[in-house]
Amino acid sequence: MLYLAALLVHCVPLAMAQYDICKSWVTTDDGPSWEFYACQPKAMRMKDYVTVRVDPAGITCGDPPERFCTHENPYLCSDECDASNPDLAHPPKLMFDSEDEGLATYWQSVTWRRYPEPLLANITLSWNKSIELTDDIVITFEYGRPTIMMLEKSLDNGRTWHPYQYYADDCMEAFSMPARRVRDLSTTSANRVLCTEEYSRWAGSKKEKTVRFEVRDRFAIFAGPDLKNMDNLYTRLESAKGLKDFFTVTDLRMRLLRPALGGTYVQRENLYKYFYAVSNIEVTGRCKCNLHANLCTFKEGSLQCECEHNTTGQDCGKCKKNFRSRSWRAGSYLPLPNGSPNACAAAGSAFGNCECYGHSNRCSYIDFLNVVTCVSCKHNTRGQHCQHCRLGFYRNSSAELDDENVCIECNCNQIGSMHDRCNETGYCECREGATGPKCDDCLPNYYWRQGCFPNVCDDELLLCQNGGTCYQNQRCICPVGFKGVLCQQSRCEADKQDCDGARGARGSPAALALAVLALQLPGWVDL
């Protein structure tokens, strides 16, 4: 037993015997029953479950076969990479095998023969599952560590990426960032993304081979140098915003931006000694199960939490069917030492049979109607079971009734629509002349100006006459001497005096000013 415990501690350094059971059968004064606790799976070697992708195409050496040299022995270029020969090939999977035989096996890139074009490579690791890191990420480079590289992470299976750490022999030059060390971070900056120079300087290719993402040093900010005070870390993980997510990933990407240079500048006459070679990528972490599972298994090509507490989903991120009488919640590390399970509750366990689809965690009995109804439905729902959408929202047809996104705002145009309600497909009810799902367009022969108005003039039926021009379908700008909505009326015919006046004033500054005014004032049709 002692031996086993020692072994476990050795393999998974942070798997303290805490939060490792989800329930236990206890006997109390009222008889035996289950007691439930917050629980999480053990930390595992995550490289065993990863899928890897190396970009760009053709970056892996050996196709065609190529000779390479090393910094130690730059003129003895006897090594060869040949993808078609298993003994000389360096495929990506060699970053994840076990190095039992003592001889390192490694993925290797092509050499920098295209210098000065940069030698870039991306190594992307995907788990298709959210994972909480529990120990350092350790990347081992044979033949020298890159002089510039970057670590990125994704939390959404590779849809979006965020910088995780920058590495360079000169952070200012490479990334315009000051060099910092994780050891110097404080409680308020434990989740800062920084640039470090600790892993990029030349120290001989055999001596310092690893590049780290320091999870332990960040944990130590809260748990002390030997991680003895894990309680404090767990308390912080619950309370400090974004801290838990900082250590959570679904994917990692190493962006290799410049290879080892052997401690000097690039020597153009021998570019065969510049390349990347990675023998191991160690990622230690546990499945993120929202503290609702203590087991995580590899099924159908992906890791899956074995959910307890009547939760379900890959991360135990929702309540099981018929257990949705209150909204789903993650378990909590607090209060110490056993945490809170925040289990999902069976429909009907509170009052009668009151399902609220997870939009409310309170039911109330209405005496004079003799019904039990959900109270304060969230997520823009309403109704006895929070099964309808609030006014001004409509049902999202691609979401289940218990989805947070079940109701979508109608977003009716305030001016173009009659009110802010819409039908089941999101169409608003439009005022005269307006159209479009949200009533923010005008029908043909209408123009938009704080609502839709019928055209006064256009290029087809409502032509401005006598050389007048149609201004934005709103009015005709008539030449001097004509008036009327469509300039159809001659001033001379209409009024002899007006006609004389117009002639007399033609070309005078006053007439020009009036014409300019007419152009500027909307609605001024008749001059």
Ligand SMILES: *[C@@H]1O[C@H](CO)[C@@H](O)[C@H](O)[C@H]1NC(C)=O
């Ligand atoms: C590496 O990935 C980044 C995005 O994370 C992308 O912008 C870049 O083009 C990729 N580089 C290569 C060589 O594929």
Ligand SMILES: *[C@@H]1O[C@H](CO)[C@@H](O)[C@H](O)[C@H]1NC(C)=O
């Ligand atoms: C990712 O995991 C989900 C849930 O287990 C599964 O349905 C899906 O097929 C997986 N996708 C890939 C690409 O493996």
Ligand SMILES: *[C@@H]1O[C@H](CO)[C@@H](O)[C@H](O)[C@H]1NC(C)=O
């Ligand atoms: C989950 O549901 C089962 C079946 O109703 C029940 O026996 C069990 O106690 C529930 N577990 C929790 C944590 O509520």
Ligand SMILES: *[C@@H]1O[C@H](CO)[C@@H](O)[C@H](O)[C@H]1NC(C)=O
């Ligand atoms: C509808 O629900 C789906 C599933 O949750 C969600 O991905 C989508 O964003 C929702 N649509 C809108 C417009 O909110």
Ligand SMILES: *[C@@H]1O[C@H](CO)[C@@H](O)[C@H](O)[C@H]1NC(C)=O
């Ligand atoms: C909603 O209104 C639009 C436009 O009037 C119509 O095409 C659609 O069929 C309506 N949808 C429903 C479910 O009534």
Ligand SMILES: [Ca+2]
């Ligand atoms: Ca290896």
